[in-house]
Amino acid sequence: MFTTGQIARLASVSQKAIRLYADRGLLASERDGADRRLFSEDQLERARRIVLLRSLGFSLAEVAAVLDAPDPVAAFDAAHDRHRHRAAASERAVDYARDVLQGEIALPVGLEVRRRTIRDRAVLGVRGEATLAEIAVVLPALTGRVFTALFDAGAPLADPVYVEFATRATESYPATLRVRAPFEGAIRPPEGMELTLDPAHDEIFVSLDQAQAGDQALLVAVHDYLGARYGAQRRGPNREVYLPAFGTGAAGEVMSIAVPVPLAAAR
Numbered sequence: 001m002f003t004t005g006q007i008a009r010l011a012s013v014s015q016k017a018i019r020l021y022a023d024r025g026l027l028a029s030e031r032d033g034a035d036r037r038l039f040s041e042d043q044l045e046r047a048r049r050i051v052l053l054r055s056l057g058f059s060l061a062e063v064a065a066v067l068d069a070p071d072p073v074a075a076f077d078a079a080h081d082r083h084r085h086r087a088a089a090s091e092r093a094v095d096y097a098r099d100v101l102q103g104e105i106a107l108p109v110g111l112e113v114r115r116r117t118i119r120d121r122a123v124l125g126v127r128g129e130a131t132l133a134e135i136a137v138v139l140p141a142l143t144g145r146v147f148t149a150l151f152d153a154g155a156p157l158a159d160p161v162y163v164e165f166a167t168r169a170t171e172s173y174p175a176t177l178r179v180r181a182p183f184e185g186a187i188r189p190p191e192g193m194e195l196t197l198d199p200a201h202d203e204i205f206v207s208l209d210q211a212q213a214g215d216q217a218l219l220v221a222v223h224d225y226l227g228a229r230y231g232a233q234r235r236g237p238n239r240e241v242y243l244p245a246f247g248t249g250a251a252g253e254v255m256s257i258a259v260p261v262p263l264a265a266a267r
Helices: 004-011 015-023 041-055 060-067 072-101 135-153 216-230
Strands: 037-039 113-118 121-130 161-165 175-183 193-198 201-209 239-242 253-261
Touching: 004 015, 004 037, 004 041, 015 037, 015 041, 037 041, 041 060, 060 072, 072 216, 121 135, 135 161, 135 175, 135 193, 175 193, 201 216, 216 253
Parallel strands: none
Antiparallel strands: 113 201, 121 175, 121 193, 161 175, 161 239, 201 253, 239 253
C-alpha cells in the first residue's frame, strides 16, 4: 500500500493532484488508523495513466471515461478525435480575431448563418452569475432548478432551453446570465424565478456541433460576429440555445447561438 506522498512521487505528480483524483473518484483508497489515505499497487498504475492522459489535455471526466471504458483504446481514440475537432475550431477562432484586427468581419470558416421564426411563448427563468470557469457548474444547477419547477407544476417544455448573456464571462469577471425555459400550460413561478413572455420574433442563428460548442474561443468569436453584424437589429441579448442532444456526444447540431430580431414580415 502507498501513502499519498509515495504514490505522488512514483507517479511524478503533486500530492494535491493525487488528493484531487481521489476526491473525484478517479483513484480508490482506504483509510488507516491515522485517517491517512492508502492506495494499492493497481492504483499506482492507474495514477500514472491519469497523469499521462492529463498531459495530453484530457479533462478529468474524459480521463475517467477512458480508464473505465470496456475498451480503453477505443474510448481514447474517440476522445482524441474530439480534441482534434476542438483544435480545428480554435484555429478558426484565431483566424477570426486576426480578420477583425485587420478591419474585416466574417463568420469563422465552416459555419453559416440561418434564420428561424419563434412564436409567442411563456418562459420561466432564473438569473445567475458565473465566471468562465464556473459556467460549466452554474448553468446545469440553474437549469436543474427550472426543470424541477416545471416538473412540479406539470408544465412540459415547449422549446429547448436557452441562456441569455447580458454580459460575457471572463476568467476574472462573472457573466450576468438568465436561464430561460419555454413551457406549455400554467405555472406560479417559485421564489427567485420569473415568468415572462417571449414575444414572437425571428432569430438569426449559427448551429454548432458538440466539439464546436465546447470551444470557448469559438463561442466568443460567433457571439462577436453576430453582435457586430446584427447588433443594430437585436431585440435583446444574444442567446445560447441548448438542444436535448447537448452533452450526449451525439453527432450533428447540439446548440446554437442566436440573436433575436424583428419578424421578417415586420421589417
